[in-house]
Amino acid sequence: MLDIQTYVFFVTSFYLYSQMNHNKTLSCLINEETKDESPSFHHFTTQLHENLPLNSHPTHLDPQASPVLPQSPESLWSYSPLQTPSQPSLLFCCISSLHRNGNIHSIAVSEDLVFTGSNSRRVHAWQSLSSNCHAKGYIHANSGDVRAMVTYSNWLFTSHKDHKIRVWNIRSNNGSFRPRKVTTLPYNHHLKSLISKQTTQQHEEIISCMAYYHIEGILYSGSFDRTIKAWSINDKKCVDTFIAHGGNVNDMVINQLNGYLFTCSSDGTIKIWLRVYGETSHTLFKVLCFLGNPIYALAISMSQLQESFLYSGSSDGSINFWEQQLSYRYSHGGVLQGHQFGVLCLVVLENLVISGSEDSTIRIWKRQKRSSNHDCLAVLEGHRGPITCLAARVQLEDLSAMSFLVYSGSLDQTFKVWRVKLLQEMRKSPLRDEDMEGNESINVIQKSPVLSPPWVKMKKQLHSCSVHKDYKIV
Template sequence: MKTDFQFSNLLGTVYSKGNLLFTPDGTCLLSPVGNRVSIFDLVNSKSYTLPFAHRRNIARLALNPRGNLLLSVDEDGHAILTNVPRRIALYHFSFKGEVSALAFAPSGRLFAAGVGRKIEVWHTPSTPDVADGDLEFAPFVRHRVYVGHFDNVQSIEWSSDSRFFLSASRDLTSRIWSTDPEVGFDPTTLAGHKQGVMGAWFSKDQETIYTVSKDGALFVWKYMLRHDAPEGGEDDDDNMQWRIADRHYFLQNNAHVTCAGFHPESKLLVTGFSNGIFTIHELPDFSQIQNLNISQNDIDFVSINKTGEWLAFGASKLGQLLVWEWQSESYILKQQGHFDSMNTIAYSPEGQRIITAADDGKIKVWDVNSGFCIVTFTEHSSGVTACEFAKRGNVLFTASLDGSIRAWDLIRYRNFRTFTAPTRLSFSSLAVDPSGEVVCAGSIDSFDIHIWSVQTGQLLDRLSGHEGPVSSLAFAPDGGTLVSGSWDHTVRVWSIFARTQTSEPLQLMADVLCIAFRPDSKQVAVTTLDGQLTFWSVSDAAQQNGVDARRDVSGGRKMSDRRTAATAAGTKSFTAVKYSADGTCVLAGGNSKYICLYDAQSGVLAKKFTVSVNLSLDGTQEFLNSKLLTEAGPQGEIDDQGEASDPEDRRDHTLPGAQRGDGARRTRPEVRVPDVAFSPTGRAFCAASTEGLLIYSLDTVFQFDPFDLDITVTPATTLSTLAQKEYLKAIVMAFRLNERNLIRRVYESTPVKDIALVVKDMPTVYLGRLLRFVAVQADESPHLEFNLMWIEGLLNKHGRWMKDNKAGLEAELRSVEKAVKRIQAELARLADENIYRIEYLLAQPVESKEKTRLLDFSDGVEVVVGDEDMVDDEDDDEDGWVGFD
């Protein structure tokens, strides 16, 4: 099995903090999610995450006017310049201070950054695709530093000609600056607000400036005569100044302005408030167009796309991201992540959806291809601890601390069955019989295993035997046995469908945390609290292998730890373990920043994945910085909230001892991996982490992995072989080169009538790759029948060989099954949508039987429709024609 999985996407989190950006064409939205950047394609309904990661949470984003260069800056002022189309990080740079505002000039040659009280203007690095730039990459060159503000700069806006820019600061003023010295121009201060200025903008003609302050005041500034100008004086620059021409107030009771955006072309001003309300006003008349409540908390940022039609809002406290089309009053995008940390995840059997469940009681269904959440279930009233699919994939079961097990229909998206115990229990583990008839659950309050019938919802039995809480349950894939793990240091194997329900205990050295069955039902993997990973044979109840994983899982030191990461191995363990689709590897994750991939047979660590390098999380660094250790303890744990300048920031709403909810203590989140899951195809796996749902895939980057190569096999000789119509030889040469575009070209050039012959003589060494390639093509290309003919040919000619080598082709066969099921579902949906239209057309009476000629001059063919000689005469007196002779 291949182990070179690469990070491909981040789901489960759509917005953390910072500013939102629309691309220049207005079709994509860039959102900071922790220390990464996600891009949401609003037209094609897809999302993807850029591969780079900052060392801390991202604070500011800026995109150049062409949309190809992205500058992202984290909380420490470290910046990464990225080529967005190629998804490549070009340059790393440090501003040596916290950046609170960032904006590219409309010309694209400069960008301005607000670093504390200063504003730094830098030259944009030149790239080869800039027509008039140098044909080499140059690092950042600073143009100028502007000083004058007495508090942090909160926003920077450029004029349309890139000669001037406006800055708004918390020192109650806005200032006008020129990029280069201008004759007769001095930097101008616009003062008059009573609270910090949130934003300042030029009008389209640059004759008016609008400023909005935190207390909800909008000032309109115009260039007019001074108060002290002499009467009858000329309109020269000495007698003119920027003055307040008008004042408007938003009047939102006790709420204050948290963000604002202005679109000069349409003259729309959008403001967001701390009570979750946003308003749209048209300037300069200040006429209100819309007023809408979209959140229960602060709206952190608002952005307007180029045409002024779409408004993007981000609310960090609840992780909400909204795109609103104000003219039609409809949502273009409405996404929200989990409020609390994820507990459990599950892949659907066809691999198209991922289920996430969290402590907030919500269950979310994520589409793997689009990256969007398609439905959220909120019926559980407490944290959801386990979820599992029935084998057919349309029914999901979840267990919760609220004392219920619920069954969900994922076709109609509803809860159709609820299972409860006679006494109130908090369920922590779950297992579903492969036939979907029986569901079992274990609790932390009771030592018994409860079994219900899915059909009737009745409690069938309670299995007794454990002497501690049941932490994990798993049914064998063949449905014969149930395995349970408990804190009493035992794993029990139950035959619940036998006449006598006997259990055989397997003794371990510590509390059992997780159990996973191998796909062939012959082996189980068990993780325990002492950091051990052991493999047991189910049939003879004997240990086959074991791994001391304490050193592998240990890593990362929390801020309050008294021990170093190297000596803290005894506190780490795996809390989740899963087998791969072919059963050769196991994936394990726990309370650390690492995910480990082991070979199941030898117990060798095949690969180690680092979940996060984000220093904003606890437990990501190996060594603590001694500079951050003070006499009062670690600097990060000292509460600086009481020193905030604003009263609402100083106010303490926390409850003593509360760990969760609005009244909880504000502590640094800790990096951990509560659950992992392999995709059914084996080409990807996902992991629930503190930052969201991470997806690692084998298909993200091009891997040049040739085999059986010799000097005569080149792309040119492959194409010449294809031109000579030697299709089998050409496709074998393409597979030897392993170049995907070349394989696709040979594959699509093969005539339909020759598919069976090519497949028949295909060497078995290439069958696995061909099967995987055809499955990917069936998912991506529009040639449905062509791909199905290849699949049919492979199964007809080599079905026996595939059955004999099923263990090595498990992932490929699942990929084919997934592709065929998707095609079947799409065709069924298409037929259902069109069947009534077809019936309607067939039911229409034929008004006239006059002869109609349709001429096709291109081929010299004349087709006659409606000729009496061509129609069956038996039903000539009937309405409508029966058929052609």
């Protein structure tokens, strides 16, 4: 049996050989300032292209680049690197990749439309299909740096560099994409007479996250100014504002069943907020504090049994999760380990958890039914910078597999679309005997680390605290 050094040498050698004999270009670079129309995606025919260092030619490879498993020449699908090829549990491939001149900060999904926000003033819309993606159009705003986006029904909410929120109607007319701006928050119809009042309603710094409570029609926004604001969409005004944390408010999610608002911050805390019954003010319900590391991302998983799991991504690369108990109280259930650096974004899809990290990788985790145990099914490699945003959408299912799309954006200025298939035997996830032993200790899921890409190697030379701070302000 080969040891790990021999295995890595063999895979790296195969990778270098295959790339030195490949003559296709890496991607199509499109300059947004010189092209008014929305660009089309460039389709990759192999996943090996995604692991080359930036500005490199296929014949001049970085020997320190992360090796990947060779692909079958008959199929674009890749086996999960954490499973044996003879019995794969999950298959995935990158079906589209777009390289833009600007960091991708936010992604939102509305039915078959996907929206991407970046440093630019344009919010691009893409129509997502099972085989590829193509440009549908774009929304042009007066301010760029779209850090957060939320969709509901025909509405799209976007936050911008001017510390304002814009509401768009994205309803399609006869298949054509013709967005229309509904309003800007704070609403400035009588700006001259209300300028002092509007100033107090507006965030003072970057709006980093948003969440929409559709039952009450309230949009929540969190900012680096440490405050949270609640906006009444019907009244077009801010109905409540309060200082929520001692540091940047990085992310928020809402439980649509009861209106509980979860927020996380660089101060290392997660807080649960409740709106006072019959009023617009909010009160602090509970503080979840674990290890004190800055927390960058949140996600909540709901089931038909009204049980929920709350996930949080920390600066140390860990993913902590809490399980809802009686009286809507949450108890810490464990920690998922595998990422080398901070977890910047999380998304849940049924009993799957998808995480994006500063180490430029995406991990797919699966929670076992009737248990709090999690398994890491796959590591998606291809980006060459921190993964800043994620989204996912389930496709039509068949008897043998569950198929879904994963959308990822990164500071390497690329937006990627991944097609993933979870085989039926893994979806059933029969409860194992060892899961019934009643072990309630923290579940630490440790998997083989991913070999560091060049960006990670450069980051190791910097002080971790300063890097986390710089990232959130860039």
